[in-house]
Amino acid sequence: MIFEFPLSQNYRHFLRVEATFVQIRKLLESERNESLQAALLLLQNFSDFLSRVDLKTEIIKELEIQSGHYRRLQSNPEVDKVKLESFLAQLRKLHHWAINFSGKIGDSLKHDNFLGAVASKQSLQTGIVSADSPELAVFDFQPAEFKRNYLQKWLATLDGLEKSISVILRLTRELSAFTPSVAPLGDFMIDKVPTNTNLIRIKVDQAKIFPEVSASKHCASIHFYSLDTNLRKLKFRDKIEFTVALCGWRV
Numbered sequence: 001m002i003f004e005f006p007l008s009q010n011y012r013h014f015l016r017v018e019a020t021f022v023q024i025r026k027l028l029e030s031e032r033n034e035s036l037q038a039a040l041l042l043l044q045n046f047s048d049f050l051s052r053v054d055l056k057t058e059i060i061k062e063l064e065i066q067s068g069h070y071r072r073l074q075s076n077p078e079v080d081k082v083k084l085e086s087f088l089a090q091l092r093k094l095h096h097w098a099i100n101f102s103g104k105i106g107d108s109l110k111h112d113n114f115l116g117a118v119a120s121k122q123s124l125q126t127g128i129v130s131a132d133s134p135e136l137a138v139f140d141f142q143p144a145e146f147k148r149n150y151l152q153k154w155l156a157t158l159d160g161l162e163k164s165i166s167v168i169l170r171l172t173r174e175l176s177a178f179t180p181s182v183a184p185l186g187d188f189m190i191d192k193v194p195t196n197t198n199l200i201r202i203k204v205d206q207a208k209i210f211p212e213v214s215a216s217k218h219c220a221s222i223h224f225y226s227l228d229t230n231l232r233k234l235k236f237r238d239k240i241e242f243t244v245a246l247c248g249w250r251v
Contacts, residue, residue, distance in 0.1 A: 005213040007193070007248075008060040017055070017165045020046050022157065028148055036147045037140055043109070043154060045120050050106025056098055059164045066171055069249045087171070097160045102226050108157045114139070115154070121213075141151045167182060172198055178243035186224040186236040190246070193220050197248035205211040211242070 006012040020042065021098045027039035070087050073079045095116070109115055118136050130137035140145065178201070181188060193200075193215065200220060208227045213220055224236040 001204055001210070003202045003204065003211055005202070005215070007197055007200065007215055010062065011198050012167050013055060014052055015056060016063075017161065018169055020049075021155075021158075021162050021165075022163065024151075028046070028151060028155075030220075033089075033140065033144065036144060036151065038140075039151055040118070040136075043151065044115055047106055047109035047115060051104070051110055055161065056101060056106050060095065060098045060166070061170050063098065063164065063251075065093055065094065065155075067091045067166065071090070090167060094223060096142055098164060101160065105161050106158065109154060112154070113249070126138045146166050172247050173201065175244075176201075176245040176247045178203055178245045181242055181244050183224055183240050183242065184224065186238060186240060188222040188242075190220040190222070190244075193218060194246055194248060197246045199245075199247040201245040201247060202242055203242075206240065209236055209240060 004015060004017055008221065022048075024039050024042055027035045029044070030036070048212050067088065068093065070084060073084055074081075089100055114135065118133065139150075190200075200215070200223065204212075204224075209224055210226075211222050211224050213222055215221075224240050224242075226236045228234055
């Protein structure tokens with residue numbers, strides 16, 4: 001497994017957004033009524049998340065940072081100019097979308113009459129009951145293709161967001177390769193986290209072993225844990241080999 005730990009709030013938001021799109025799209029692949037119902041409720045919850053964060057500003061800022069770094073590479077003779085221009089063109093296109101996007105990202109979902117009705121009735125955080133939300137019960141009763149078409153239409157309003165987050169995270173992940181490391185007693189210290197590191201990625205090959213990271217401005221501690229047969233979290237105190245990547249632009 002690969003575990004990712006953001007070192008800034010905007011990257012935490014980016015990872016949450018990416019995970020949401022992945023989960024919704026997987027649910028939409030299913031023909032099961034329960035999966036489409038779960039996709040709808042996840043999309044509604046996502047709409048609420050988007051109303052509480054300023055993703056537009058975060059995306060614009062990050063695209064400008066990445067574009068600036070790529071432009072500095074134009075004078076480097078060892079850089080593939082065709083590939084570099086392709087990156088820059090992609091970043092310019094996404095930056096143009098974000099700059100010219102009217103309002104807040106996700107507003108169209110928030111103002112949709114049906115999704116608004118779902119949101120007002122789902123504050124109970126329980127299963128769908130016709131007594132609480134008859135319109136949702138009716139929607140849930142429709143054929144799978146009917147529901148999938150609506151879900152895809154709502155998801156399409158977030159196409160620019162999905163593409164922007166995908167490109168930002170892909171380029172960030174490609175900034176650093178994994179390097180082998182060893183935690184002698186399940187603990188590992190990174191004494192100097194390079195400036196501008198946005199993401200710490202940790203690859204672990206052992207099942208049920210997982211890391212947690214605590215980071216300050218200059219250093220980061222990695223602590224490994226395991227799950228027992230009752231899924232209780234236990235400190236892992238043996239030697240463990242893993243690989244780690246510190247992803248960010250090096251100035």
